[in-house]
Amino acid sequence: AQKITQTQPGMFVQEKEAVTLDCTYDTSDPSYGLFWYKQPSSGEMIFLIYQGSYDQQNATEGRYSLNFQKARKSANLVISASQLGDSAMYFCAMREDNAGNMLTFGGGTRLMVKP
Amino acid sequence: SAVISQKPSRDICQRGTSLTIQCQVDSQVTMMFWYRQQPGQSLTLIATANQGSEATYESGFVIDKFPISRPNLTFSTLTVSNMSPEDSSIYLCSVDQGAMDEQFFGPGTRLTVL
Numbered sequence: 498a499q500k501i502t503q504t505q506p507g508m509f510v511q512e513k514e515a516v517t518l519d520c521t522y523d524t525s526d527p528s529y530g531l532f533w534y535k536q537p538s539s540g541e542m543i544f545l546i547y548q549g550s551y552d553q554q555n556a557t558e559g560r561y562s563l564n565f566q567k568a569r570k571s572a573n574l575v576i577s578a579s580q581l582g583d584s585a586m587y588f589c590a591m592r593e594d595n596a597g598n599m600l601t602f603g604g605g606t607r608l609m610v611k612p
Numbered sequence: 613s614a615v616i617s618q619k620p621s622r623d624i625c626q627r628g629t630s631l632t633i634q635c636q637v638d639s640q641v642t643m644m645f646w647y648r649q650q651p652g653q654s655l656t657l658i659a660t661a662n663q664g665s666e667a668t669y670e671s672g673f674v675i676d677k678f679p680i681s682r683p684n685l686t687f688s689t690l691t692v693s694n695m696s697p698e699d700s701s702i703y704l705c706s707v708d709q710g711a712m713d714e715q716f717f718g719p720g721t722r723l724t725v726l
Contacts, residue, residue, distance in 0.1 A: 532714070532715065534717075539719075540649075540702050540719070540720045540722060541717065541718075541719045541720055542655075542704060542706075542717035542720070544613070544714055544715070544716055544717075547714055588654060588655065590655075592715070597660060597668075598643050598645075598660075598708050598715070599645060599657050599660060599670075600645075600655075600657070600706075600715055601657075602654045602655045602656075603654065604653075604654050605654050
């Protein structure tokens, strides 16, 4: 079974609107972390936000917030006030603390921001 | 956050040759990781490299094809051996850093094999 699932291969959003990118995960490890990365066409992986499995509050970093629903095993990324520069691939990833510090990635979502 | 550099940033190689990719970090880190991203795909872990020990390879990756060195806590190399067009990918190194064990990535090496 896939450990990280991103069901939206591509999404459009109007500039200045908010958008939610979906991510569900599967683990039996009680201690884990969830990450979101942005990958522009240059290929670099830009760290956006992190959520630990024991964190009580949803993580926020500027225009990025993570809607963490532990019981549903989902960790959706919310981008507020979209900008043209937000157009990129977005990857959700998980680190299971009992499986070393490696990351397992989802298939990614390509976000396109329309002017 | 750690500053990570990779060399080369891109290369075009002939099949049957080998390429060594370097990853340099501006601070000492325990664990370094090498990932591969094939065209249009997500990232897949190749191996974990700890200083002073053999790299640990993931299923589907072998040392003869992807030898890794980790001579110190700030540097690692990945060699792609006997290349074929299927090895055309972006190769990224990453390190654990930060209060929450965030993983940061280098800028990647874009490899094309003809």
